[in-house]
Amino acid sequence: xxxxxxxxxxxxxxxxxxxxxxxxxxxxxxxxxxxxxxxxxxxxxxxxxxxxxxxxxxxxxxxxxxxxxxxxxxxxxxxxxxxxxxxxxxxxxxxxxxxxxxxxxxxxxxxxxxxxxxxxxxxxxxxxxxxxxxxxxxxxxxxxxxxxxxxxxxxxxxxxxxxxxxxxxxxxxxxxxxxxxxxxxxxxxxxxxxxxxxxxxxxxxxxxxxxxxxxxxxxxxxxxxxxxxxxxxxxxxxxxxxxxxxxxx
Numbered sequence: 001x002x003x004x005x006x007x008x009x010x011x012x013x014x015x016x017x018x019x020x021x022x023x024x025x026x027x028x029x030x031x032x033x034x035x036x037x038x039x040x041x042x043x044x045x046x047x048x049x050x051x052x053x054x055x056x057x058x059x060x061x062x063x064x065x066x067x068x069x070x071x072x073x074x075x076x077x078x079x080x081x082x083x084x085x086x087x088x089x090x091x092x093x094x095x096x097x098x099x100x101x102x103x104x105x106x107x108x109x110x111x112x113x114x115x116x117x118x119x120x121x122x123x124x125x126x127x128x129x130x131x132x133x134x135x136x137x138x139x140x141x142x143x144x145x146x147x148x149x150x151x152x153x154x155x156x157x158x159x160x161x162x163x164x165x166x167x168x169x170x171x172x173x174x175x176x177x178x179x180x181x182x183x184x185x186x187x188x189x190x191x192x193x194x195x196x197x198x199x200x201x202x203x204x205x206x207x208x209x210x211x212x213x214x215x216x217x218x219x220x221x222x223x224x225x226x227x228x229x230x231x232x233x234x235x236x237x238x239x240x241x242x243x244x245x246x247x248x249x
């Protein structure tokens with residue numbers, strides 16, 4: 001009996017182990033410093049397609065599409081102008097045409113954002129940092145959700161259904177939702193990244209001499225005479241305070 005329980009526990013654990021391998025594989029690529037541009041671009045187009053699929057169906061005519069709903073889903077993630085169809089587009093557009101239109105706009109937007117960075121490696125590093133942060137946040141929340149779901153399944157009556165089968169099915173659906181959330185949050189953050197120009201960095205470089213000619217090394221400046229403060233005796237010998245004698249302005 002105990003062996004049967006142990007085997008059942010291992011089967012439950014296997015579901016999480018499979019998901020963990022996928023997540024840790026993604027994390028290793030990021031931590032190894034891989035170029036994630038292709039991954040990010042795939043995320044961008046996947047999110048765009050998913051948005052269109054969520055509010056437009058194949059059996060709808062373009063004139064019946066809810067463009068307000070589409071824009072409400074698009075704009076929080078992709079800061080682009082509202083999408084509006086011309087009368088000509090309403091006559092001939094299908095769902096795939098809308099997908100292509102949206103993907104073209106958001107890919108162009110990201111390429112323009114990439115061009116804002118003087119060094120391409122800057123945006124590549126930002127992609128890695130953002131992706132790793134989002135994966136870790138979403139994965140930790142997913143672990144908690146899976147644990148709660150597992151406990152709940154053990155308490156509920158599923159009739160003729162196997163609780164382990166239910167756990168696997170629900171667990172895979174939850175994992176898909178989590179990965180979709182990772183894509184959306186990663187894309188949203190990257191689409192709102194801006195290059196901040198910090199003038200003071202150049203000023204600091206000038207002060208510290210980091211941009212000077214190394215052949216003219218500076219030496220510490222030494223004060224030739226002792227500094228005289230206002231209340232010190234005037235060095236002229238008058239007996240007055242410096243501020244009341246030669247220190248007057």
